[in-house]
Amino acid sequence: MSDLFVQRSNYSLSLSNHKIIVKNGQGQIVKEISIHLVENLLIFGQVQVTT
Numbered sequence: 001m002s003d004l005f006v007q008r009s010n011y012s013l014s015l016s017n018h019k020i021i022v023k024n025g026q027g028q029i030v031k032e033i034s035i036h037l038v039e040n041l042l043i044f045g046q047v048q049v050t051t
Contacts, residue, residue: 001039012048013041 006013010025020038022031043049 002037003040003042004033004038005042005044006047007044009045009047012050013043014050 004020006022008024011030012023014021014023015035018035020031020033020035020041021029022033024030
């Protein structure tokens, strides 16, 4: 298990198929991470979170 840090203000986070999807301000996927690998989610700044 690991921590996921999000520090970019124009990023958004969503959840799909047991994965955390990280997108940049243009809507492009930056990273997909299995929810089972993340123990803590730490968000700094103005990050949008959806479900």
